[in-house]
Amino acid sequence: MFFRDQSEMLPERPAPITEVGVIGWLRINLFSSYGNAALTLVSLALLVLIIPPFVSWGLIDAQFSGDSGAACSGIGACWAWLDQRLGQFFYGFYPADAHWRVNVTALLLVPALLYVLVDNLPGAKFGRWFSYVYPLLAAYLLVGGFGLEVISTDKFGGFMLNMVVGLTGIVLSLPVGILLALGRQSRLPVIRLLSITFIEAVRGVPLITLLFVAIVLLQLFLPPEVSLDQLLRVIIMVTLFASAYMAEVVRGGLQAIPKGQIEGAQAVGLGYWQTMRLIVLPQALRISIPGIVNTFIGLFKDTTLVIIIGLFDLLGHARLLQTNPDWIGDVDHEAYLFSAAVFFVICFLMSRYSVSLEKQLSQDRH
Amino acid sequence: MAAPSSTRIEQLGYLWTDERLRGIAFQVLAVAGLALFFAFIIWNTAANLKHAGLASGYGFLLDPASFDINQRLIDYTSTSSYGRAFLVGGLNTVLVAALGIAAATFIGFVVGLMRLSTNFLVSRIATVYVELTRNVPLLLQIIFWWVVILALPRVRDSISVADVVFLNNRGIRLPQPIFEDAFQLILALFVAGCIGTFVLARWARKRHELTGRTFPVGWSAIGLIFGLPALSTLFVGLPVDLDIPLLGRFNFEGGFNVTPELIALWLALSLYTGAFISEVVRSGILAVDKGQIEAARAVGLPPGLRTRKIILPQALRVIIPPLTNQYLNLTKNSSLAVVIGYQDIVSIGETVLNQSGQALEVISIYMAFYLTLSLLTSVLMNWYNKRTALVRER
Numbered sequence: 001m002f003f004r005d006q007s008e009m010l011p012e013r014p015a016p017i018t019e020v021g022v023i024g025w026l027r028i029n030l031f032s033s034y035g036n037a038a039l040t041l042v043s044l045a046l047l048v049l050i051i052p053p054f055v056s057w058g059l060i061d062a063q064f065s066g067d068s069g070a071a072c073s074g075i076g077a078c079w080a081w082l083d084q085r086l087g088q089f090f091y092g093f094y095p096a097d098a099h100w101r102v103n104v105t106a107l108l109l110v111p112a113l114l115y116v117l118v119d120n121l122p123g124a125k126f127g128r129w130f131s132y133v134y135p136l137l138a139a140y141l142l143v144g145g146f147g148l149e150v151i152s153t154d155k156f157g158g159f160m161l162n163m164v165v166g167l168t169g170i171v172l173s174l175p176v177g178i179l180l181a182l183g184r185q186s187r188l189p190v191i192r193l194l195s196i197t198f199i200e201a202v203r204g205v206p207l208i209t210l211l212f213v214a215i216v217l218l219q220l221f222l223p224p225e226v227s228l229d230q231l232l233r234v235i236i237m238v239t240l241f242a243s244a245y246m247a248e249v250v251r252g253g254l255q256a257i258p259k260g261q262i263e264g265a266q267a268v269g270l271g272y273w274q275t276m277r278l279i280v281l282p283q284a285l286r287i288s289i290p291g292i293v294n295t296f297i298g299l300f301k302d303t304t305l306v307i308i309i310g311l312f313d314l315l316g317h318a319r320l321l322q323t324n325p326d327w328i329g330d331v332d333h334e335a336y337l338f339s340a341a342v343f344f345v346i347c348f349l350m351s352r353y354s355v356s357l358e359k360q361l362s363q364d365r366h
Numbered sequence: 367m368a369a370p371s372s373t374r375i376e377q378l379g380y381l382w383t384d385e386r387l388r389g390i391a392f393q394v395l396a397v398a399g400l401a402l403f404f405a406f407i408i409w410n411t412a413a414n415l416k417h418a419g420l421a422s423g424y425g426f427l428l429d430p431a432s433f434d435i436n437q438r439l440i441d442y443t444s445t446s447s448y449g450r451a452f453l454v455g456g457l458n459t460v461l462v463a464a465l466g467i468a469a470a471t472f473i474g475f476v477v478g479l480m481r482l483s484t485n486f487l488v489s490r491i492a493t494v495y496v497e498l499t500r501n502v503p504l505l506l507q508i509i510f511w512w513v514v515i516l517a518l519p520r521v522r523d524s525i526s527v528a529d530v531v532f533l534n535n536r537g538i539r540l541p542q543p544i545f546e547d548a549f550q551l552i553l554a555l556f557v558a559g560c561i562g563t564f565v566l567a568r569w570a571r572k573r574h575e576l577t578g579r580t581f582p583v584g585w586s587a588i589g590l591i592f593g594l595p596a597l598s599t600l601f602v603g604l605p606v607d608l609d610i611p612l613l614g615r616f617n618f619e620g621g622f623n624v625t626p627e628l629i630a631l632w633l634a635l636s637l638y639t640g641a642f643i644s645e646v647v648r649s650g651i652l653a654v655d656k657g658q659i660e661a662a663r664a665v666g667l668p669p670g671l672r673t674r675k676i677i678l679p680q681a682l683r684v685i686i687p688p689l690t691n692q693y694l695n696l697t698k699n700s701s702l703a704v705v706i707g708y709q710d711i712v713s714i715g716e717t718v719l720n721q722s723g724q725a726l727e728v729i730s731i732y733m734a735f736y737l738t739l740s741l742l743t744s745v746l747m748n749w750y751n752k753r754t755a756l757v758r759e760r
Contacts, residue, residue: 029484029485029486030485030486030487032484032485036484036485039483039485039487039488040485040487040488043485043487043488043491044487046491047487047491187389188389188392188393189393190393190396190397191392191393191396194396194400200740201733201737203740204736204737204739204740204741205698205732205733205736205737205740206698206699206701206702206712206736208701208702208704208712209701209712209729209732209733209736212716212725212729212732213729216719216725216729217725217726217729219414220410220411220414220415220725220726221407221410221411222410223410223413224413224414224417297501301501301502301503301504302503304503304505304506305505305702307505307705308702308704308705315503315505315506315509318506319509322513332513332514332516332517333510333513333514333517336506336509336510336513337510339506340502340506340507340510343501343502343503343506344498344501344502347500347501347502348497348501351497351500351501
């Protein structure tokens with residue numbers, strides 16, 4: 001018999017031990033070649049050099065209680081200030097007995113955002129209305145009036161100030177940005193030229209110059225009897241700044257809408273504004289949401305620039321702590337690392353959200 | 367004959383349904399509105415300036431500045447004019463932007479490639495770096511690095527690197543190269559090497575196209591550009607002296623000092639922008655069609671050539687436009703220097719503003735400066751795009 005009997009299959013053999021399981025994973029991902037193995041070892045050495053000392057400095061040797069920097073040994077990190085200062089980092093100089101107003105505003109933000117961003121929630125119709133009313137409600141809660149004690153905006157500070165400036169800026173810049181984007185696409189040459197000039201001029205200069213305009217020039221532009229609140233001035237300039245970026249994001253969305261949509265709308269007799277409002281914008285804005293979220297992340301990080309014009313946001317309070325006589329020299333890194341962690345968590349979560357949304361959108365289109 | 371007046375009014379009403387006319391009317395209204403807005407602002411500004419007793423105009427730029435600038439690339443004393451101070455500031459902005467762009471590009475390409483690595487650890491470390499730097503405000507990072515440098519040991523206890531470079535809370539002290547006359551020879555050889563390489567590369571490409579024979583351009587380029595000058599040092603010796611810093615009574619003598627502000631700003635800008643550039647690089651390389659690489663492999667191109675001739679040219683076409691955008695962002699972000707007192711154009715402008723009160727003029731100078739940079743970049747960008755755009759055969 002020269003041939004093996006073909007009717008019987010050979011028994012399955014297990015995969016070689018070097019290809020599966022932990023060893024296989026290590027081999028493929030870390031030691032696939034000499035060069036790769038060297039890279040792995042260098043990376044491991046780097047991690048060993050950085051992580052254990054950092055952990056022992058930040059947690060194990062760290063000091064968590066005490067009234068001033070004197071309580072800290074100097075070997076580990078000094079977190080003793082958290083107890084006294086955490087409130088200021090989040091609420092600024094907002095009166096302590098009114099902190100609940102900030103908390104309620106922050107809590108209500110959750111449903112207000114959800115009803116805008118997520119479809120098919122129960123009570124969507126009422127929810128949408130709530131989202132639209134929320135900014136007014138938030139302003140009422142934070143500033144006061146009509147029965148609530150009025151709290152001047154120069155008491156706003158800490159992380160809450162970052163949130164107020166960032167969120168107000170993004171909410172107000174959305175409609176302005178949409179108008180600018182439509183203007184840039186308009187068939188009317190004057191409108192197009194004006195929109196392009198505004199968008200490119202604002203995108204061409206740093207935010208800091210606009211903040212200088214808010215502080216030193218805005219007062220010059222207005223009649224002497226009009227005096228704007230400093231926070232309001234900042235918000236105006238931040239809105240103008242963000243709307244130029246928003247316009248470019250929305251333009252990307254507009255350009256992705258097939259021409260047939262507009263022609264179809266015209267064929268059934270819709271005018272320009274109807275076409276835009278009912279047909280083009282709903283689709284374009286949907287595509288633009290990841291870009292809008294990214295713009296918000298950028299703007300949110302940029303809200304720290306308010307310290308340049310003398311407002312105290314989270315970063316401002318970190319600076320106040322670092323230069324405070326009780327703590328000076330003991331919290332140089334800690335104050336900033338803490339603020340960085342707060343920003344990181346918020347921005348990282350938002351960027352994850354934006355990425356997942358983008359994936360979802362690109363799946364929907366295929 | 368119907369009543370003519372009513373028809374005319376009706377006709378006037380029809381005008382509103384004429385799209386072209388409506389468009390014109392809308393534009394006229396927009397321009398009129400804008401003109402009114404500006405008139406309002408100018409009117410107020412003029413009135414406010416008059417009230418404050420301030421003269422407007424750029425004449426103040428010729429007045430003596432009477433403040434010091436500790437970091438300057440050109441001659442400047444406190445008797446120099448405001449205009450000169452602005453020039454020093456502008457150059458300082460360009461300096462930190464150029465240093466930052468070089469470092470950020472390097473970091474960006476290295477980290478971008480690291481993220482694409484098949485090595486699990488390497489790609490994860492790169493990801494952690496990118497996420498950490500991208501999601502923390504740049505201003506915070508600038509201040510953080512500044513504080514880190516200011517917390518370094520005092521001059522007396524400087525950390526020394528090989529006794530040539532010294533790190534302390536006043537920055538970095540570097541040896542200063544002093545060039546002797548013979549250095550011109552080396553410089554000339556270097557330039558000659560560059561020209562030679564250029565000619566050689568053209569000849570090699572032509573021969574390759576005609577005959578298919580290749581020539582090791584890369585190695586000969588290294589030989590020409592670096593080998594020739596190196597060889598000449600055997601005869602004339604190294605015509606560069608290093609002025610090495612020495613610890614004197616109060617401070618170092620000799621060498622030159624890089625201020626903590628410049629280091630902090632440069633570090634933060636390059637690390638921050640480097641993270642963004644790495645994303646640009648990564649997506650650019652991922653955008654190259656897989657079939658291209660497979661085809662290159664199929665026709666037997668070695669890995670080096672594959673990267674150089676197939677992947678890079680196609681990836682760069684995707685990478686360059688957003689990369690320029692990042693360069694521009696870095697330049698604009700360098701204005702955050704004002705927080706730590708690095709004397710860039712914004713920081714100096716602020717001093718000028720506080721001294722002279724010429725707010726309108728100072729801010730217009732800021733904007734003109736940054737807008738010029740942006741416009742120049744976008745002109746260059748358009749030129750590049752036109753040059754590298756795909757030539758489609760019809």
